[in-house]
Amino acid sequence: MAIPSRLLPLLAEFDFARQRLTDRLSGPVVNSGNGTDVPVGPMTDAEYLWEPAPGCWSVRRWADGPGPAGEFLTGAGEWGRETASYPHPVPPPFTTLAWRLTHLSELLELRADHTNGTRSLTRDDYRAAGDAAGAIAAFDRAAGAWRAALLSADDEALDRVGHCTYPHGGDAEEPFLEVVWWVNQELLHHGAEIALLRDLYRILAV
Numbered sequence: 001m002a003i004p005s006r007l008l009p010l011l012a013e014f015d016f017a018r019q020r021l022t023d024r025l026s027g028p029v030v031n032s033g034n035g036t037d038v039p040v041g042p043m044t045d046a047e048y049l050w051e052p053a054p055g056c057w058s059v060r061r062w063a064d065g066p067g068p069a070g071e072f073l074t075g076a077g078e079w080g081r082e083t084a085s086y087p088h089p090v091p092p093p094f095t096t097l098a099w100r101l102t103h104l105s106e107l108l109e110l111r112a113d114h115t116n117g118t119r120s121l122t123r124d125d126y127r128a129a130g131d132a133a134g135a136i137a138a139f140d141r142a143a144g145a146w147r148a149a150l151l152s153a154d155d156e157a158l159d160r161v162g163h164c165t166y167p168h169g170g171d172a173e174e175p176f177l178e179v180v181w182w183v184n185q186e187l188l189h190h191g192a193e194i195a196l197l198r199d200l201y202r203i204l205a206v
Helices: 008-026 097-116 132-151 155-159 176-205
Strands: 029-031 037-039 059-061 072-074 079-083
Touching (some): 008 029, 008 132, 059 097, 132 176, 155 176
Antiparallel strands (some): 059 079, 072 079
16 A cells, blocks of 8 residues: 555654664664764663652552552553553653653554554553663564554545544544654654653763
8 A cells, every 4th residue: 555645754754753762772873863873872771760850750560569759550561650640740740761761652552553453452551661671672562563553544544533542642533644743743752851861861870
């Protein structure tokens, strides 16, 4: 199936942002933005779970329960991601690199499922990784699943309201093209946050 022309620039943006974040997490180099390769080492477990401020939301073992700022954990498996009931605290707690990367991977995997999968997964089904390598691999799988969902959409699907039924947002009330745009913004802004946290860890924690 030919890729709809309206999807092409959004797909290219997604691919670029995905590759740049993957390189920023794994190394050995990342594109600086002007074509220059900047050396970067792979993220460590200590960096992944680093809490740079008191009262962070993070990814924690279910056996340990949420931290002092978290109300409960979501997800399946040994690790869960901290959150709270709506409305969330204002201002929100500072979130760790682990929290942000897990959130990003979760929303990609779940949206893919609710586009061309079982349309049944919720946050309670997502398995958060407790280590850096596992989290990077989870992001790669989730990004690949979302890309496959994009490639399954034709022009009619791009205009269809409710083509994606992701239950933790307004997707079911939006044309799919709007959902695609929003997911790109999530990848771009969380990717930038993660890159900044890597820089801060290198300067402040090592």
